[in-house]
Amino acid sequence: MTYYNDHKKVWVSVDVIIFGFDKGKLKVLIGRRQMDPGRGEWSLYGGFVAVDEGIDDCAERTLYELTGLKNLYMKQVGAFGSVNRDPGERVISIAYYALINVKDYDEELRNEHGVEWVDINSMPALYSDHNEMVMKALRLMRQKMKTEPIGFRLLPQLFTLTQLQRLYEAVSGQEIDKRNFRKRIKEMDFIEKTELIDKTSSKRGAALYRFNKKVYNEDPNFKL
Amino acid sequence: MTYYNDHKKVWVSVDVIIFGFDKGKLKVLIGRRQMDPGRGEWSLYGGFVAVDEGIDDCAERTLYELTGLKNLYMKQVGAFGSVNRDPGERVISIAYYALINVKDYDEELRNEHGVEWVDINSMPALYSDHNEMVMKALRLMRQKMKTEPIGFRLLPQLFTLTQLQRLYEAVSGQEIDKRNFRKRIKEMDFIEKTELIDKTSSKRGAALYRFNKKVYNEDPNFKL
DNA sequence: TCAAAAGTGTTAGATTTACACCCATGA
DNA sequence: TCATGGGTGTAAATCTAACACTTTTGA
Secondary structure (H helix, E strand, O other): OOOHHOOOOEEEEEEEEEEEEEOOOEEEEEOOOOOOOOOOEOOOOEEOOOOOHHHHHHHHHHHHHHHHOOEEEEEEEEEEEOOOOOOOOOOEEEHHHHHHHHHHOOHHHHHHEEEEEEHHHHOOOOOOOOOHHHHHHHHHHHHHHHHOOHHHHHOOEEOHHHHHHHHHHHHHOOOOOOHHHHHHHHHHOOOOOOEEEOOOOOOOEEEEEEEOOOHHHOOOOOOO | HHHHHOOEEEEEEEEEEEEEEEEEEEEEEEEEOOOOOOOOOOEEEEEEEEEOOOOHHHHHHHHHHHHEEEOOOOEEEEEEOOOOOOOOOOOEEEEEEEEOOHHHHHHHHHHOOEEEEEEHHHHOOOOOHHHHHHHHHHHHHHHHHHOOOOHHHHOOOOHHHHHHHHHHHHHHHOOOOOHHHHHHHHHOOEEEEEEEEOOOOOOEEEEEEOOOOHHHHOOOOOOO
């Protein structure tokens, strides 16, 4: 196989942009790098791709390692491979973004890994090209969110319409008219009103809704 | 640097999906593989990423090697990295798509490389996961084409409105109403009518238009 | 003279946006 | 009783989609 051996191999890693939604803000999970080069700098969480491991599998493993969660919504952002992006060695990194409900993420495990939720609008400078990765992930996620019902992955199973609206506002970065928003929601049969009432955010209480995946699959027309 | 050395390196390659537009059809450039594994199968053109070469640079180099052209419109499609995608060894490949005007591509050079323009709607089975790459590239290109004036990269500098319409029809895969199309074009000041007339496609002759990048940059509102 | 492609406006329908008040409740 | 967030409909404006005939000219 001289065909392959005429060329050199490189390290390939995966970096994950984990989005969460809390208190009306879109957040990203970042931590202080615990190894050289770049020790102490803010950074995404990542890991190296093993020879016998697919890149998507690697991203899932990395995500599981960090959060203890599986079957999260995850998409590839793209490959980042400038020659000097990593100050130590030549490493090509493939970025993925994932959506999680912050309440599913065990606080203790989070502390163990030394990662924190940081508001997307006040991100510090990150290690290497990680800011670029986050920005591209955000662009892709925003786009996806307009045409696919993925936002629910950032919310608890039961949510109020105000929560859902705040989520869409946080992601798109602009205010939405309450009545127009609710009108559109009413047209989507897969966003089901339950009998349950949430009283944590108002005295009157707000109806709790749920995303019904089955109903969505039968008639997948989502538009926001 | 034991941190890196705890992990194995892999080969990384680049594969390019080159789109062209000819005789009303959207085409892709593919050729017969000239090496093992997969010798003789239809395949995208590609190359390995060198250790001292950025991945975008590698894609540009590969594109130049094949076409002799530089400064083409090019975007990354994403990384493909299933463990067994390459039947020979573990290779992660990063796909890019590029747009060229078929008339800029020297026929002789094309023959030397043994590549051909194939209609996107009658693509044969390709080597490895190359069909997947083409489909993803097409999706991305379609999307981009709706919001950015990149279609002109597939046409000669001077083109008729019918040509432009056929291009958009070929890319989107659906017919467009002629009057509505021309109405929208008229609103975009950066698509300039010239004094020139093309008589090759009709007896009456059709006005030739040109994309003015400067005007576009001053007021970039493209929508088709 | 006729076939073939170029060119040109109007109207109905659908979609989007803007906008303000009453309700229920716990403090 | 009042402050807070929950909930609701209508009308104007904009955008989108449908549609048919005249012009020019080379064969």
